[in-house]
Amino acid sequence: MDLIPFPAVALRFGHPLPYSIRDAEGKLLVIKGQVLHDSPHMREVIARGVWVQAHETKEYQKALAHKMDTLMHQGAALGDIIKAEADIVKNERQSARPELGLQAAWADFHEHAASLLREPRVEDFRPRFQQLHNDALARLARQPDSTLTLLIFESSQDFSRYSSRHALLCLVLAELCARHLGLPDDHRLALTQAALSMNIAITIAQDRLASQQDAATEAQRRTLMGHGDRSAALLESLGVSAELWLHTVRLHHEVGPGPLAGRSPAEHLARLLRRIDSYAARLSPRRTRQAMAGASASRSVYLDELRQPDEAGATLIKTLGLYPPGSLVRLANGEVGMVFKRGHSATEPMVAALLGKSGNPLSEPVPRDTRLTTQAVAGSLAPHELKLLVNMERLLKL
Numbered sequence: 001m002d003l004i005p006f007p008a009v010a011l012r013f014g015h016p017l018p019y020s021i022r023d024a025e026g027k028l029l030v031i032k033g034q035v036l037h038d039s040p041h042m043r044e045v046i047a048r049g050v051w052v053q054a055h056e057t058k059e060y061q062k063a064l065a066h067k068m069d070t071l072m073h074q075g076a077a078l079g080d081i082i083k084a085e086a087d088i089v090k091n092e093r094q095s096a097r098p099e100l101g102l103q104a105a106w107a108d109f110h111e112h113a114a115s116l117l118r119e120p121r122v123e124d125f126r127p128r129f130q131q132l133h134n135d136a137l138a139r140l141a142r143q144p145d146s147t148l149t150l151l152i153f154e155s156s157q158d159f160s161r162y163s164s165r166h167a168l169l170c171l172v173l174a175e176l177c178a179r180h181l182g183l184p185d186d187h188r189l190a191l192t193q194a195a196l197s198m199n200i201a202i203t204i205a206q207d208r209l210a211s212q213q214d215a216a217t218e219a220q221r222r223t224l225m226g227h228g229d230r231s232a233a234l235l236e237s238l239g240v241s242a243e244l245w246l247h248t249v250r251l252h253h254e255v256g257p258g259p260l261a262g263r264s265p266a267e268h269l270a271r272l273l274r275r276i277d278s279y280a281a282r283l284s285p286r287r288t289r290q291a292m293a294g295a296s297a298s299r300s301v302y303l304d305e306l307r308q309p310d311e312a313g314a315t316l317i318k319t320l321g322l323y324p325p326g327s328l329v330r331l332a333n334g335e336v337g338m339v340f341k342r343g344h345s346a347t348e349p350m351v352a353a354l355l356g357k358s359g360n361p362l363s364e365p366v367p368r369d370t371r372l373t374t375q376a377v378a379g380s381l382a383p384h385e386l387k388l389l390v391n392m393e394r395l396l397k398l
Contacts, residue, residue: 003051011046013038019052026051031100031108037128039119102139102146102396106154106168109136113164113196117203125238133171133196140172145325145341146396147172152326153338153392155284156291156383162210162284163203169280170195170273173316177272180319190244191269195276197240198249201230210286228253248273257304260311275301275312283327285383294327294339295380321346328381333357333374336386340398343370347377352395354388361388365395 003026006019013036020032029045030036100108112132116125140147151169158165174195178188199206205223209216216224232250240246244266251270260268282297292300298320301313323329325339329349334357341350352365368375 003053006050006052011036011050013042021050021052024049024051028104028107030111031104034108034112037115037121037124039115041115041119101393102143102150103392105139106136106147106150109139109168110161110164113168114161117164117167117197117200118207120200120234120238122238126240129193129197133193136168136171137175137192140175144176148176148320148325148342149338149340150326150392150396152283152294152324153383153390154326155280156326157285159210159284159286161207162286163199163206166206166280166284167196167199169283170198170276173276173280173320174273177276177315177319181315186244187265187269190242190248190265191273193242193245194248194252194269194273197235197245198231198252198273198277199227201234202227213287215288244269252277257306257308257310272312272315275310275316279313279316283324291383293380293382294324294329295322296382298322298324317346321349323347323349323377323380325349328383328386329377330379330381331368331370332376332378335368335375336381337365337368338390338395340365340367340395349377350398351375351377352398354386354390365391365398367398 003022003024006021011017011021016033016035017030018032021029023029023045029050036042109132112128116128116132151165151172155165155169171192174192175188178191183191202224205220209220228250232246235246235249247266248269251266252273255263255267255271255274260271263271279297279301282292282300283294285291298317299322301316302310304310304313321339321342323339325342327339328336329339329351330336331351331353335353336355336359337351337353339349340352343349348370351368351370353362353368354365356362370377
């Protein structure tokens with residue numbers, strides 16, 4: 001990758017980037033076309049130095065020069081010529097997004113979610129939130145099973161940036177559950193918006209708790225208590241006025257077990273969200289505990305707090321299956337693999353075999369149909385039980 005240093009003075013906060021900026025090793029920091037927002041974190045990143053790919057700068061300068069030359073020959077007004085750069089950036093932004101692969105797109109969403117939830121600003125929170133919400137759900141709609149596979153597996157591997165990973169996973173689960181239930185559009189919108197924002201008041205505290213070695217202190221437990229009310233209040237201060245969204249956030253830790261019928265719309269959505277929140281948390285590790293196996297997480301939400309079958313939890317299992325995409329299983333033939341597609345029933349997903357019967361890695365992930373007796377799921381494995389670096393790029397092509 002041919003990288004060249006990019007001068008910090010040329011970076012303008014509040015404006016879309018004409019190039020993707022990277023660190024010295026080529027790791028993507030902010031994608032081309034995204035608005036560069038001022039924050040202590042971003043200033044620290046820039047202070048360490050940023051680089052761009054050489055071919056991007058040449059293509060951009062060539063396009064900009066051509067655009068401005070054309071306008072000058074046409075006798076355009078000075079204001080139109082000045083707008084040329086903004087138009088080029090806008091066009092490149094629109095053309096660049098569809099070219100992103102699934103992993104790159106969700107890495108971008110995670111970057112934006114972390115920034116948005118950790119450092120929300122009243123001047124731009126609503127448009128940034130809406131863009132993230134809409135773009136993520138649009139990507140989910142195009143590749144639902146691949147998205148589930150990627151997010152659930154990645155969430156099971158790492159506790160860094162726990163809050164943003166959790167928020168995006170809950171957003172995806174909320175959308176799929178809402179569609180399964182056939183919720184009205186306004187209820188589906190409120191549920192997904194609440195899923196993405198329900199913990200905004202404790203984002204930094206969540207990240208710290210996920211990474212610390214010791215148990216939560218009394219002060220930390222007090223911070224977590226009542227965070228639904230505080231998150232709703234913070235959202236209101238950031239310009240959110242949708243009552244169903246706000247009320248769902250307020251109640252998402254308060255609503256108890258029981259049938260969904262007969263509840264108010266906000267209580268209905270909050271109960272769904274509480275179970276989604278709990279399920280996603282069980283699929284993710286923290287420094288002090290390991291992630292659960294997929295089937296164990298599913299069973300944990302099937303019964304409610306009174307050990308009775310839970311309607312909201314059952315919705316998750318009907319939507320995702322007992323073995324959700326991204327979880328690990330052992331097959332009847334002795335192979336170990338990852339679920340990559342929901343199946344015809346809750347117990348019959350499509351699985352990509354990763355380890356053969358002998359326990360040795362397969363050269364390529366091999367699709368297995370668990371409806372066949374010899375390839376049926378024999379058990380669910382926790383993420384830490386697989387001692388293999390999974391090539392997700394190959395797996396997601398199945």
